[in-house]
Amino acid sequence: MTRSSELFDRAKRVLPGGVNSPVRAFRAVGGTPFFVAHGHGSSLADVDGHEYLDYVCSWGALILGHAHPAVLDAVRAAAARGWTYGAPCEAEVDLAEEVRRRIPSLEMMRFVNSGTEATMAAVRLARAVTGRELILKFEGCYHGHADSFLVKAGSGVATLGLPDSPGVPAGLASLTLTAPFNDARAVADLFREHGGRIAAIIVEPYVGNAGFIAPESDFHPALRDVCDQYGALLIFDEVMTGFRVAAGGAQERLGVKPDLTTLGKIVGGGFPVGVYGGRADLMKRVAPEGPVYQAGTLSGNPVAMAAGLATLRETSRPGFYEALEKRTARLVAGLRTAAERRGIAITAAYTGSMWGAYFTAGPVNNYGEAQQSDAAFFARWHKAALARGVFLAPSAFEAGFVSSAHSDADIDFTITELDAALGEARGR
Numbered sequence: 001m002t003r004s005s006e007l008f009d010r011a012k013r014v015l016p017g018g019v020n021s022p023v024r025a026f027r028a029v030g031g032t033p034f035f036v037a038h039g040h041g042s043s044l045a046d047v048d049g050h051e052y053l054d055y056v057c058s059w060g061a062l063i064l065g066h067a068h069p070a071v072l073d074a075v076r077a078a079a080a081r082g083w084t085y086g087a088p089c090e091a092e093v094d095l096a097e098e099v100r101r102r103i104p105s106l107e108m109m110r111f112v113n114s115g116t117e118a119t120m121a122a123v124r125l126a127r128a129v130t131g132r133e134l135i136l137k138f139e140g141c142y143h144g145h146a147d148s149f150l151v152k153a154g155s156g157v158a159t160l161g162l163p164d165s166p167g168v169p170a171g172l173a174s175l176t177l178t179a180p181f182n183d184a185r186a187v188a189d190l191f192r193e194h195g196g197r198i199a200a201i202i203v204e205p206y207v208g209n210a211g212f213i214a215p216e217s218d219f220h221p222a223l224r225d226v227c228d229q230y231g232a233l234l235i236f237d238e239v240m241t242g243f244r245v246a247a248g249g250a251q252e253r254l255g256v257k258p259d260l261t262t263l264g265k266i267v268g269g270g271f272p273v274g275v276y277g278g279r280a281d282l283m284k285r286v287a288p289e290g291p292v293y294q295a296g297t298l299s300g301n302p303v304a305m306a307a308g309l310a311t312l313r314e315t316s317r318p319g320f321y322e323a324l325e326k327r328t329a330r331l332v333a334g335l336r337t338a339a340e341r342r343g344i345a346i347t348a349a350y351t352g353s354m355w356g357a358y359f360t361a362g363p364v365n366n367y368g369e370a371q372q373s374d375a376a377f378f379a380r381w382h383k384a385a386l387a388r389g390v391f392l393a394p395s396a397f398e399a400g401f402v403s404s405a406h407s408d409a410d411i412d413f414t415i416t417e418l419d420a421a422l423g424e425a426r427g428r
């Protein structure tokens, strides 16, 4: 019996499914999860002494890889000054200014402790300022686990095949409209029917929670137009794409300006931070400046702010995003070539350092098409890759991430091992 499986048995007695976030339990791919002993750079080591090249990167939070020295120094220095004050500190202002410099549409913002909190608060604000109750989201997009979003959601919800979650009041779920991603016509139809009652569209500008799906070029401009036409707000949920697909997030890449943006993952450098922000006239409606209530005991935590700021500074180095995208492109091209050579249908794509592969001939432009992917094949491939030292997200419906700690040699190793794993998954 391995140390990981011993720990998993203990964990299952005290934690539902043995984990604190469902996909970590490996149910979508079979087997049991490894327990991490430590992470360093591009790799994770488990408690049994195995090493894995890590393409999960804490679900995208670690764009610099594990235990980056600059972030570690910042965290140590901050912690030595005390780790939570319950009163304002300079680091909150520093990080807010840096976020606004990088993503100017966040004229003002509020720090929270997770992406879930950020999207919840953004929707509350959108409902408050518009005086409307409906929101529109896209099938397969994941916006955290708040009640309103567990309607045709991606990530673990998709993985586990739960259409919704018990415990979400039907009355609340009925306020969430859904449309297929990349389908501007469906959105227009919904607005024609309900336009006067829709507070906001919330969208993952690049979908990363149903595997990876890029938007068609006219999709986001169409969302912007329909929101303007009907007086609804456009919310970009950039919890995953922010500081990931470009220095200024998806909105810089797409050239579309949302009214509100949510951030998480990278902005905390691997510590629990979420952000919601946007137009100053909207953010001024947030308490105490305005009436829309939202608060947090640990929000603006000085250690988390320091980690976020150190991470953003590292990613501001000239050429940072170009180098990362180049490596990601090479990985995806290598994987595509390997699959094609073996006659395995694949649709692989990337933007910045976010990537994904579906085992289907494609195209994959929405969640329905993503579900054509051969999940049983993925599960076998995942297992074979793990045994060869490559850790992919344990679900066919999650994006992968490359960090700046992934070297060219790491990418070469990964292509070779993923290729061999394809052969094993296919059984020849």
Ligand SMILES: *Cc1c(COP(=O)(O)O)cnc(C)c1O
Pocket: 113, 114, 115, 116, 117, 119, 142, 143, 144, 145, 204, 208, 209, 237, 238, 239, 240, 264, 265, 274
């Ligand atoms: C991860 C994620 C969330 C939820 O963030 P948590 O910190 O897990 O609550 C929300 N939206 C998107 C797009 C995400 O990728």
